[in-house]
Amino acid sequence: MARTAGSDGERTQAAIRDAAVNLIARYGYEAVSMRQLAAEVGVQPAALYRYFPTKEDLLYELMTAHMNALVASWETARPASGNATALLAAFVRNHIDFHVERRQTTHVNNMELRSLSRDRLSTILRLRAGYEKELRQILRQGADAGLFTVEDVTLTAMAIIQMVTGVIVWFRPDERLSVAEVTDTYHKMTMRLVGARNA
Amino acid sequence: MARTAGSDGERTQAAIRDAAVNLIARYGYEAVSMRQLAAEVGVQPAALYRYFPTKEDLLYELMTAHMNALVASWETARPASGNATALLAAFVRNHIDFHVERRQTTHVNNMELRSLSRDRLSTILRLRAGYEKELRQILRQGADAGLFTVEDVTLTAMAIIQMVTGVIVWFRPDERLSVAEVTDTYHKMTMRLVGARNA
């Protein structure tokens, strides 16, 4: 057999992305074979190579898409005006909402960095660094304005990022807590963590 | 050739453990081959199987050793008496010191859970759960005593664990900050995070 009835390149590519995220999030990039992925999509292994030249290209596309979406999400959510307290609140809320909605791609991005080539790794890290810089600026602004108590801007930024990204490690919506409740509690903890005076 | 001059089972086993931790922390369990590991140790692949029946047995031993050491470390460091504030301070300090000293095994334990079989995974998770329970008890005790502000004990425990374990992701000693400075700042942030009244 060859081309199948109703086959569509765009749909197939989207199906490959979906299946790849699911499988890689669950088993890890190295543990997922192209044959396993093809079977999940319902296609022969060779068909994957029409859309992604190599396995690593596929991983890289998933990861860049995730990072670009994160940066775009914050650009949209960032308040046009407001003091550091309002900015930090918006940052934490957006960060948690984004990552809870994208548990699987987040997991892939956090776990599979070491499977990228040097150049691609540094591209992803550059995107990440730009995003984290936004948080550092908010913290510095709040500290300068006397709104926050921050011993070390870089260290505090990493602590907050680790804390809020860690939500996806343990949190499953529709259990004991809703997303809104979790986001709200993390917001309060973050404000206390930076010693916010006007939260 | 066969047995080599000066060969010693205990030394070889220790060398395998060391090399495995280094390689797995850097490249990931799935990406490290037994041949690569053997080459790092300076031995033929077959020699590894005298000490570890399978590749997964090796991983499991590394992970259980790490978790048992963590639990033992806290048992030693836990103050015999003291209120929740003192206990939480000791917990954070011990946790950070332990993990900074064992960056590589920590990385292996955090990243390679999915490469374990069901039974072994649940053994590791049980050890981890017991350790995290200690933190929850401290938080509950502090909240009950009116020393802490804690919206949700479980959620706060996970937030703190994620925050302090995240140290090893970005922190390298002998750079801008010393271990003591980092531990100190995390201690202060944790105390504010739980709204400690008497820190």
Add this chain to the structure above:
DNA sequence: CAGATAATAAAACGAACGTTCAATTAATTC
């Protein structure tokens, strides 16, 4: 409706994988 193009299947490539087995040598024991 013919020709071009898009989408896939089927089969195969060499390389690498975890693991096993038999042979061999070093160190220890009696």
Add this chain to the structure above:
DNA sequence: GAATTAATTGAACGTTCGTTTTATTATCTG
């Protein structure tokens, strides 16, 4: 110093891996 045990080598097993090549069929274009 012979017998036993410990430690390792060298070679090989069958399997799976990512990827490529070629052929074949479906859909689109004029």
